[in-house]
Amino acid sequence: MSTIDYTQELPTVEGKPSAQSIDDVISKPLDTKPGNLWKILITITSLMLLVGGGALGWTFYKGIGVWGNNNPVGWGFDIVNFVFWVGIGHAGTLISAVLFLLRQRWRTGIARFAEAMTIFAVMCAGIFPAIHTGRAWLDGYLFPYPNANNIWVNFTSPLLWDVFAVSTYFTVSAIFWYVGLMPDFATLRDRTTNTLKKNIYSILSLGWRHSSRHWQHYEKAYMILAGFATPLVLSVHTIVSFDFAVSVIPGWHTTIFPPYFVAGAVFSGFAMVQNVLIFVRQAFNLKHIITIGHLEKMNQVMLLVGTMVGYAYAMEFFVAWYSGNQFETFTFINRALGPYAWAYWTMVSCNVIFPQLFWIKKIRTTILPMFILGVVVNIGMWFERFVIIVTSLSRDYLPSSWGMYTPTIYDLGILMFSFGLFFTNVLLFVRALPAVSIAEVKAVVDGAQPSHKGGHH
Amino acid sequence: MDTKKIHSVTAIFDTPDDIIMASQETVKAGYTKFDTNTPYPVHGIEKAMNIGTSYLGYFTLFLGLSGAAFAFAFIYWVAAIDYPLIIGGKPFFSWPAFIPVTFEVTVLSAAVGTVGVLIAGLFKFPNNSHTLHDTDYMKKVSSDKFGVCIVSIDPMFDEAKAKSFLQGIGGKDIETIYEPERKTINAFEPKFIMGLILIALLTAGATYFALNKLVFMQPFTWMAEQNKLVPQSKNVMFGDGYGMRTPVEGTVARGFTPYEFKGMSDSAVKNLSNPLPVSKQVLAKGKEKFDSYCSPCHGYYGKGDSRMNGQFPNPPSLHSDKVTNWADGNIYHVIVNGQNVMPSYAKQLSKDERWSIIRYIRVLQRSQNAKDSDVEGK
Numbered sequence: 162m163s164t165i166d167y168t169q170e171l172p173t174v175e176g177k178p179s180a181q182s183i184d185d186v187i188s189k190p191l192d193t194k195p196g197n198l199w200k201i202l203i204t205i206t207s208l209m210l211l212v213g214g215g216a217l218g219w220t221f222y223k224g225i226g227v228w229g230n231n232n233p234v235g236w237g238f239d240i241v242n243f244v245f246w247v248g249i250g251h252a253g254t255l256i257s258a259v260l261f262l263l264r265q266r267w268r269t270g271i272a273r274f275a276e277a278m279t280i281f282a283v284m285c286a287g288i289f290p291a292i293h294t295g296r297a298w299l300d301g302y303l304f305p306y307p308n309a310n311n312i313w314v315n316f317t318s319p320l321l322w323d324v325f326a327v328s329t330y331f332t333v334s335a336i337f338w339y340v341g342l343m344p345d346f347a348t349l350r351d352r353t354t355n356t357l358k359k360n361i362y363s364i365l366s367l368g369w370r371h372s373s374r375h376w377q378h379y380e381k382a383y384m385i386l387a388g389f390a391t392p393l394v395l396s397v398h399t400i401v402s403f404d405f406a407v408s409v410i411p412g413w414h415t416t417i418f419p420p421y422f423v424a425g426a427v428f429s430g431f432a433m434v435q436n437v438l439i440f441v442r443q444a445f446n447l448k449h450i451i452t453i454g455h456l457e458k459m460n461q462v463m464l465l466v467g468t469m470v471g472y473a474y475a476m477e478f479f480v481a482w483y484s485g486n487q488f489e490t491f492t493f494i495n496r497a498l499g500p501y502a503w504a505y506w507t508m509v510s511c512n513v514i515f516p517q518l519f520w521i522k523k524i525r526t527t528i529l530p531m532f533i534l535g536v537v538v539n540i541g542m543w544f545e546r547f548v549i550i551v552t553s554l555s556r557d558y559l560p561s562s563w564g565m566y567t568p569t570i571y572d573l574g575i576l577m578f579s580f581g582l583f584f585t586n587v588l589l590f591v592r593a594l595p596a597v598s599i600a601e602v603k604a605v606v607d608g609a610q611p612s613h614k615g616g617h618h
Numbered sequence: 619m620d621t622k623k624i625h626s627v628t629a630i631f632d633t634p635d636d637i638i639m640a641s642q643e644t645v646k647a648g649y650t651k652f653d654t655n656t657p658y659p660v661h662g663i664e665k666a667m668n669i670g671t672s673y674l675g676y677f678t679l680f681l682g683l684s685g686a687a688f689a690f691a692f693i694y695w696v697a698a699i700d701y702p703l704i705i706g707g708k709p710f711f712s713w714p715a716f717i718p719v720t721f722e723v724t725v726l727s728a729a730v731g732t733v734g735v736l737i738a739g740l741f742k743f744p745n746n747s748h749t750l751h752d753t754d755y756m757k758k759v760s761s762d763k764f765g766v767c768i769v770s771i772d773p774m775f776d777e778a779k780a781k782s783f784l785q786g787i788g789g790k791d792i793e794t795i796y797e798p799e800r801k802t803i804n805a806f807e808p809k810f811i812m813g814l815i816l817i818a819l820l821t822a823g824a825t826y827f828a829l830n831k832l833v834f835m836q837p838f839t840w841m842a843e844q845n846k847l848v849p850q851s852k853n854v855m856f857g858d859g860y861g862m863r864t865p866v867e868g869t870v871a872r873g874f875t876p877y878e879f880k881g882m883s884d885s886a887v888k889n890l891s892n893p894l895p896v897s898k899q900v901l902a903k904g905k906e907k908f909d910s911y912c913s914p915c916h917g918y919y920g921k922g923d924s925r926m927n928g929q930f931p932n933p934p935s936l937h938s939d940k941v942t943n944w945a946d947g948n949i950y951h952v953i954v955n956g957q958n959v960m961p962s963y964a965k966q967l968s969k970d971e972r973w974s975i976i977r978y979i980r981v982l983q984r985s986q987n988a989k990d991s992d993v994e995g996k
């Protein structure tokens with residue numbers, strides 16, 4: 162095809178598959194025994210989980226003194242990893258809620274997966290603030306409840322806002338995900354021949370009957386949830402950025418933080434979703450449902466938000482100079498030229514320079530380069546949080562209290578644990594639940610909707 | 619078969635256009651208690667079925683506004699009334715800082731509440747015992763077909779008429795669905811009650827263990843084992859491995875005076891005089907120390923009648939002529955040096971305490987052998 166007819170929208174699902182074949186393709190991983198690739202991958206990820214779990218257990222036993230953070234760098238890997246994982250989660254909600262409201266039909270193939278990744282990423286993120294309190298088993302005190310000590314939490318503290326933002330985000334994401342899964346559970350229930358599976362799916366489907374009288378409320382509820390998830394996702398990383406912006410540390414105390422953090426979150430999240438989707442469409446033969454077109458659109462979003470992140474980096478430097486504040490100016494010169502310059506330039510090259518390659522269509526639509534760029538972006542985004550947290554804390558106002566930060570093997574172990582948890586969950590998810598929304602995909606196949614000719618009238 | 623109650627009559631259609639048409643025809647035929655079942659939401663079917671639009675949004679609005687009002691009022695009460703703390707020099711009612719939590723609670727209550735209303739209120743779920751489940755009809759509409767289901771509670775329902783109507787509008791696989799016979803389950807079944815009790819006990823036990831035992835165990839708390847110096851226990855901090863330190867050689871304890879008559883005979887100490895006056899405080903102190911250190915052998919009244927009596931040798935009475943006639947210095951000498959099997963009490967009793975005890979012994983000697991003349995008015 163030399164010319165493309167732009168008046169005709171490209172099909173969301175390639176090849177006009179029948180509804181039954183969609184059932185078969187999507188539920189195939191659920192009905193078959195896992196292959197060797199999957200077994201090897203889950204061995205690796207559960208090893209990461211186990212070995213990292215050792216580091217976590219040692220932290221529980223000995224206390225957080227085994228970590229590398231100490232005065233003046235009181236926040237180290239714990240908060241770096243927290244912000245990193247919460248950021249990863251943002252792509253899922255963006256794809257499932259924001260693109261839903263914007264009527265982007267291409268989201269259909271990837272929304273379920275992205276939502277699952279949101280939930281897993283928020284689970285990983287939740288580990289870090291929970292354990293950085295030192296005694297994770299006393300974290301119940303983070304929530305306001307009428308207690309015997311007659312004291313209340315401080316509702317004007319960004320750290321408490323965080324508790325509410327992250328727990329609300331997790332809850333709303335989880336119910337959004339579950340509401341989307343309900344009709345698919347019903348479809349799985351009705352096609353399985355295995356009694357145990359049928360019982361499990363029956364319980365999970367809650368008795369869904371595909372009734373049009375239900376669909377009508379269901380679609381409304383989905384719209385409402387998407388409407389709530391959209392401001393919610395923006396609020397979560399805004400509030401995470403308040404943890405820094407509300408303090409008075411040079412390099413943190415800036416008003417650009419909320420939009421800058423949200424853009425960064427979407428950036429890293431899209432990179433992670435893109436990476437995992439490439440694996441899934443390859444491994445489960447979903448290439449006609451998760452098309453190259455979808456991946457290209459994700460790469461375009463990454464190019465956009467990556468450039469926004471680059472703009473934020475530049476603007477931070479500009480404001481540091483323009484404000485005339487010597488501490489602010491010093492912090493940024495120190496970031497680019499100080500002892501952590503290697504981290505800073507890793508961040509800039511991974512987040513701003515390399516993603517510019519996405520301007521080239523060939524790179525946007527070829528699997529290997531886009532996969533590598535996705536990995537690069539995630540490395541860069543992890544270093545962004547490292548740079549923000551560690552450089553600002555290690556050298557603030559008083560040169561006499563400067564100090565360097567070095568993570569210990571337990572810090573690295575817990576980071577590995579979080580990656581192990583995330584990928585183990587992803588691997589279990591693709592084999593236990595429909596990784597693509599069956600009902601939604603059926604609804605967007607060409608010819609799935611009435612022809613608007615009103616039947617025979 | 620005929621005795622069974624009919625639930626509904628169903629028909630299958632192949633395309634979305636057909637199901638829109640079938641819905642319109644069913645409405646036109648006058649049926650109201652009917653439903654269509656489609657594997658995915660078909661656009662425009664609510665208009666064809668004449669069921670109006672969803673009113674779920676009003677619940678959401680109400681729930682969201684309630685959540686917002688509750689959160690804001692609650693934070694106000696906490697921060698300004700019940701637990702006012704000055705934070706950053708801001709007023710107690712610093713409402714801009716209340717916004718983030720208010721927003722999150724609004725979203726949480728609206729989203730969770732909407733789904734709750736949707737599933738429990740509008741769908742009446744969980745409902746896995748609905749008659750349509752496990753029918754061929756449900757299996758088809760779950761995958762790729764579109765179905766119409768006319769329910770028997772419709773006022774103009776008649777099995778034969780409904781079947782021929784559905785046939786007439788092009789429906790396939792027309793079938794009648796019967797209500798299954800349902801078993802009723804007694805809530806007072808002993809097994810069920812026992813199960814409930816078991817669950818209650820397990821939950822209560824686990825909660826008790828977690829809250830009252832577990833949190834006081836290592837590593838949840840290290841109160842029982844701490845890295846500090848404890849007397850009587852081993853410690854690696856010092857070369858000799860003892861946690862407890864001994865004083866430097868030649869150390870003299872505070873208030874300690876060396877006893878210059880050590881090892882000398884009675885005659886040498888006879889002239890020592892008691893430096894303490896006879897006062898209430900002195901006698902009280904003397905009684906306290908006598909009861910602690912002397913009474914275990916000599917008895918509370920100094921009669922030698924303690925539980926040591928009868929074991930060789932009997933503790934001597936302090937009311938003997940010998941002791942009564944002793945000068946205070948002689949008793950002092952015995953307390954410091956000991957006598958026969960009685961050890962020295964120099965370490966346990968300070969100088970003043972010894973003299974106080976002697977004053978008290980004199981009180982005992984007089985009160986236990988009181989003469990008539992001691993009683994007032996005789």
